[in-house]
Amino acid sequence: MIEIQKVLDSDIEVLRSAAISAFLDDERYKPENALPGGPPGHDQLEEHVRWIRKHDYFKCVFHGNIIGGCIVKKHPSHYELYGIFLRSNFIGKGIGSEFLNGVMKMYPDRSPWLLETPDYSKRNHRFYEHNGFTVSLKTNIDPNLGYGFIIYQKPASK
Numbered sequence: 438m439i440e441i442q443k444v445l446d447s448d449i450e451v452l453r454s455a456a457i458s459a460f461l462d463d464e465r466y467k468p469e470n471a472l473p474g475g476p477p478g479h480d481q482l483e484e485h486v487r488w489i490r491k492h493d494y495f496k497c498v499f500h501g502n503i504i505g506g507c508i509v510k511k512h513p514s515h516y517e518l519y520g521i522f523l524r525s526n527f528i529g530k531g532i533g534s535e536f537l538n539g540v541m542k543m544y545p546d547r548s549p550w551l552l553e554t555p556d557y558s559k560r561n562h563r564f565y566e567h568n569g570f571t572v573s574l575k576t577n578i579d580p581n582l583g584y585g586f587i588i589y590q591k592p593a594s595k
Contacts (some may be wrong), residue, residue, distance in 0.1 A: 439532060440498040441539045444506065448496055449485045451503045456480065459505065459522035466557050471583030476520060488519075495543075497523065497536040504532070507540050516544055518552040528560075537568055547593040556585040565589045 444452060460475025467473070478484030488494045488508050497505040505523035509516055521540075523533050541550065554561040556575065570589035578585045 439535055439539070441495050441536065441543070442498060444485075444489050444494040444496050446486070446489065448503055449482055449489070452496060452506045453480060453482055453485055455503065455505050455524045456485075456520075456522050458524045458526075459528070462525035462528070463555075463558060466560065467555075468557055468583055471557070472581065479520070479522075492519065495540055497532065499527065499532060505536060507536065509540065509544070515549045515551050516541075518550060533564060534568055541591075541594075545594070549593045550591040552589050553586050554589065556587050562587065 456475065456479040460479055463475065464473060474480075478487075485494075493509040493511070495507045495509070496503045497507070504527050505521070507521040508519040510519045511517075518537075518540075521533065521537055523536070527533075550570070551573075552565065552570070554565065556578075566589075568591075570591045572587055573590040574588040576585040576588070
């Protein structure tokens with residue numbers, strides 16, 4: 438069982454470390470010519486501070502330890518999951534699904550959800566599809582990154 442809590446300033450270093458762990462694990466799935474590194478700002482303390490101030494930023498707490506995070510951006514017509522991450526040693530244990538669905542239940546106003554994930558990240562694709570998301574768009578490969586993106590959506594809850 439996990440707890441979902443709003444991120445506090447005092448959580449930032451632990452969340453930065455968890456994000457680095459999660460996205461470092463993804464490096465093994467990248468195409469050979471892809472630009473290395475995770476999403477912009479995942480490894481920068483000041484970016485985590487900005488996320489706390491500007492968006493809804495949640496932490497995933499498992500047995501008293503912060504093991505991941507999730508940023509929710511509110512738009513007039515939908516919600517955007519701008520990152521959900523777990524420390525690599527907690528991936529594949531059902532915790533991510535519990536965390537994702539728990540966060541989404543905190544927004545009962547029936548707005549749809551959108552998110553973006555790299556096209557090479559098959560593990561992410563299975564995770565989002567398992568949790569009710571469907572592909573709405575596939576972008577072309579960005580020559581500066583060496584990969585493209587898949588936009589997923591999940592309709593408003595009933």
